[in-house]
Amino acid sequence: ADLKTADAGELEATLAFEAGADLVTVMGAADDDTVRGAVAAGRKYGKEVVADMISVTEGRVARIREVAKLGVSFVEIHAGLDEQARPGYSIEALLADGREAGVAFSIAGGVKAATIGLVKEAGAAVAVVGGGIYNAPDPAAAARELRRLTA
Secondary structure (H helix, E strand, C coil): CCCCECCCHHHHHHHHHHCCCCEEEEECCCCHHHHHHHHHHHHHHCCEEEEECCCCCCCHHHHHHHHHHCCCCEEEEECCHHHHCCCCCCHHHHHHHHHHHCCCEEEECCCCCCCHHHHHHHCCCEEECCHHHHCCCCHHHHHHHHHHHHC
16 A cells, blocks of 8 residues: 555554555655554564655665664655656666665666666666556556566
8 A cells, every 4th residue: 555654654554454455655754653653563464564765855865774774674765756857867866875775675766668677787676667657658568568678
């Protein structure tokens, strides 16, 4: 459940896990107690929590390491659509932060057929593809191509 919880981490994660979620997101910019609460609910239910780093741009590597120590399963280094629209945006900055942080991470924000090789090389555990599929002329073909490139 892509909750992007920013407060009441244990409560919101509990609701999602009880409704059948296997993994929930908590905002990486949230208070440490919010992250700890979501992680506690995950442990109680035998489920996982990911910290979504969307909007964390300053000190991102340090915050990635902090939330990893709080017990999340992995950290999603995520550039939202607004960040991706800025001049000079490149997925390489996200990947560099993931490599530098040295923790399990996923990438969201600019993943497509042309960049999936870089994502694999960087060691991302998960690649989240949005626009690379839904903006393609043939979304089904784009999804098949991404699957082929990651096999």
